[in-house]
Amino acid sequence: AQSVAQPEDQVNVAEGNPLTVKCTYSVSGNPYLFWYVQYPNRGLQFLLKYITGDNLVKGSYGFEAEFNKSQTSFHLKKPSALVSDSALYFCAVREYSSASKIIFGSGTRLSIRP
Amino acid sequence: DARVTQTPRHKVTEMGQEVTMRCQPILGHNTVFWYRQTMMQGLELLAYFRNRAPLDDSGMPKDRFSAEMPDATLATLKIQPSEPRDSAVYFCASGLTRGQGSDEQFFGPGTRLTVL
Numbered sequence A: 001a002q003s004v005a006q007p008e009d010q011v012n013v014a015e016g017n018p019l020t021v022k023c024t025y026s027v028s029g030n031p032y033l034f035w036y037v038q039y040p041n042r043g044l045q046f047l048l049k050y051i052t053g054d055n056l057v058k059g060s061y062g063f064e065a066e067f068n069k070s071q072t073s074f075h076l077k078k079p080s081a082l083v084s085d086s087a088l089y090f091c092a093v094r095e096y097s098s099a100s101k102i103i104f105g106s107g108t109r110l111s112i113r114p
Numbered sequence B: 001d002a003r004v005t006q007t008p009r010h011k012v013t014e015m016g017q018e019v020t021m022r023c024q025p026i027l028g029h030n031t032v033f034w035y036r037q038t039m040m041q042g043l044e045l046l047a048y049f050r051n052r053a054p055l056d057d058s059g060m061p062k063d064r065f066s067a068e069m070p071d072a073t074l075a076t077l078k079i080q081p082s083e084p085r086d087s088a089v090y091f092c093a094s095g096l097t098r099g100q101g102s103d104e105q106f107f108g109p110g111t112r113l114t115v116l
Helices: none
Strands: A001-003 A010-014 A019-022 A024-026 A031-038 A044-050 A057-058 A064-068 A073-078 A089-093 A108-113 B004-005 B010-015 B019-024 B031-038 B044-051 B053-056 B065-071 B072-077 B090-093 B105-107 B111-116
Touching: A001 A089, A010 A019, A019 A108, A024 A031, A024 A073, A031 A064, A031 A073, A044 A057, A044 A064, A057 B031, A073 A089, A073 B019, B010 B019, B019 B090, B019 B111, B031 B072, B044 B065, B072 B111
Parallel strands: A010 A108, B010 B111
Antiparallel strands: A001 A024, A019 A073, A031 A044, A031 A089, A057 A064, A064 A073, A089 A108, B004 B019, B019 B072, B031 B044, B031 B090, B044 B053, B065 B072, B090 B105, B090 B111
């Protein structure tokens, strides 16, 4: 069975500093991996995805994520955080061979202080 | 620009009443998902459809919840009878699944349900 874990409920970063939001996954085959962001009182918005190819994936708003197969991780990163990046971030995984059911992590609240 | 719409945005009802939530997926999308989000449980997948056919509704309490797609432009989620523990934000999402389904989902703004 597939699963995804976000070990941190909250991440606090000063504006201008690099940020990392962690995600690890478990699937029996090859994974599709996604990051979504949720702003207050809004639905989730797609940020980026890994399907195949380069391990470093670039997405919206200057975010990127690195796929690490040996560590089964897909951490979200940004070189320089903005206060406007403060939101709830969800990692998600789907197995390559299954139907389109995605499993979402529990979410990590990112707080950027000025 | 294309987006998923959901109605109503807010619903307050009394325990025992029927609640119907509606979703209009993005035109051309062939997969529709219903999620429930609460502080305690996080984001839970309730059901999803591909080409209007239900593929998985294992996340949904069968005795009171039902999900349907009467046509390609409308998905509904009904709760009858509603209970206070159903209070949550219900999201609809749609996507275009091609091949192994690597495409992202587009979420609606949600319906905030409060059952008194």
